[in-house]
Amino acid sequence: MTDRIGIVIKNEEYAQEKAGELVRTLGEKCVVIDTRDSGKIPDDLLCLVVLGGDGTFLHVARFIEDRDIPLMGVKFGEVGFLAETTEERLYQAIESVFKKEYLIQERTRLDIKVVRNGERIVDVDVLNDAVINKSALSRLASCAVFLDGNYLTTFRADGLIVATPTGSTAYSLAAGGPVVHPEVPSIILTPICPFTLTNRPLLIPDSTPIEIRLEGSPEDMILTLDGQEGFDMDPGDKIFIKKSRNIIKMISFENQSYFKVLKTRLHWSGGK
Template sequence: MNTNRIGLVIKNDAHAEKKARELKIRLGNQCVIIDIQHSKNKDIPEDLLCMIVLGGDGTFLSAARFIENRGIPLMGVKFGEVGFLAETTEDNLFEAVASLLEGKYLIQKRTRLNIKVVRGNEQIIDVDVLNDAVINKSALSRLASCAVYLDSIYLTTYRADGLIVGTPTGSTAYSLAAGGPVVSPEVPSIILTPICPFTLTNRPLIIPDSTKIEIRLKGSPENIILTLDGQEGFEMDPKDKIFIKKSRDDIKMLSFEEQSYFKVLKTRLKWSGGR
C-alpha cells in the first residue's frame, strides 16, 4: 500500500477544479479526490499523507470539520479572497507538493474549541470548531444577553448584538472585524469578543485556554442563533446553556518555513513589509 497518497479537497470553483486536474495528472494514483460534501469521515482513505485544500478559508474550515479527530495534516492553497488559513498560493502549488513528497515540511498544531449546548437535561450539540462560535441576535431583535462564567465563576453579562468565542486561529476571522485582537496560534488562549456591546467598557478579553466557559442566554430574545465556524447555524432557546472548552483534538497544518504565520498575516492585511 502506498502510504504517500495525497487527498485533494476542491472548492466548487472552475479555477480550483482546473488546478486540481493538473495536479491529478502530475501525481496520478498518488492523488485521490475527496468529496467532503457527499462523503463521510469513515470514507477517508487510511493511507493519506495529508489533504491539500484548494479553496478559501471556508473550504479549509469545512475540511477541518470533515476530518474530525483523524489527525490528518491539512495544507491550504489560496483560491479565496482573504485566505488566512492558506500559506501556499496556487503559483507555488507544484513546488510545495514537491517539498511535501520529499518530507521537507513542518507541522503546526492549531487548537480547536469544543462546543456543547445543553437544553433542559439533553445535550443537543457537541461540535469542535477551528475558528469560533458566535452567538448572534437576528437583525431586528433586541440585544442578546450572554451571562459568562469562567471555571464556574461569574464574569459579566454581555448585552450586545452578539458574542464571539474564538481560538487564536479565529482571531483573524469575525473577531477581527468586531475589533478583537490578532493572537498568534502559538499563544494558548481563548478570545471573547463582544459584538457592538451596549456597555462601552466591555472590551475583547483574552483568557487561558485551560479555562472552561459557560454561557447562559437567560434574558435574551427568542431569535438567537449560534453559528459554528461561520458555516452551521442553530436556533437557540433562552434557557439553553453553552459550554466551551479547548478540544482534545488539534488540527495539524502543513508549513514550509518558520514564522510563516506572520508572513501570511502581513501579506493578507497589507502591512508594510508584506509581499
C-alpha cells in the same frame, strides 16, 4: 504502497479545473476526497490538500473530525489566512510534501456543546469561532458568561464571539478583537458592538472552561460555528465551551510563515 495525498476541492469551476490538472499530473499519487462521506478517508494519506479559500479549509477541518491527518491550504479565496501556499507554488509545495520536507503547526480547536432540557443537542469542534447573536438586528443579545464556574459578566451586545487564536483574524478581528499568535494558549471573548463601552475583548487561558447562558428574551438567537453551521437557540439553552482535545495539524514550509501571511493579508507596512 506509494505515498499519496488527498485532495479536497472547492465547489468552484476554476478550482475544479486546477484539481483536474493536478490529478492528471500525479496519477495514483493522489485521491480526490468527497467531504459528503467522512467514512471514506484513506488511512495512508500524507496529508489533505485543500484547494480553496478559508471557508473550504474550515469545512475540511470539521470534516476530518478527530483524524490525525495534516492539512495544507492552497489559496484560491480572497483572504487566505489558513493557506500555506498559493496556486503558483502548488506543485513545488506538493513535491516538498512527498519528500517530507515540511513542518507541522498545531492549531487548537474549541469543543462546543449545547445542552437543552438536560440533553446535549450540539457537540462540535471548531477551528475559528463560535458566535452567538440575534437574527433580529435591532435587538441586543444578553449573554451571561461564567468562567470555571464563576460568574464574570452579562454581555449586552449585538452578539458575542468566542474564538481560538487561529480565529482571532476572522470575525473577532472585524469586531475589534486582538490578533493572537496561534501558539499563544488562549481563548478570546469579543463582544460585538457592546451596549456598555467598558465591555472590551478579553483573553483568557485556554484551560478555562466557559459556560454561556442566554438571558432576557433570547428568542431568535443563533449560534454559528466557524461561520458555516448555524443552530437556533431556545430560552434555557446552555452553551459549554472549552479547549478541545483534538488539534488540527497544518503543513508549513518555514518557521515564520504566520507573520508573513499576517503582514500580507492585513496589508501592513512591508507586506508584499
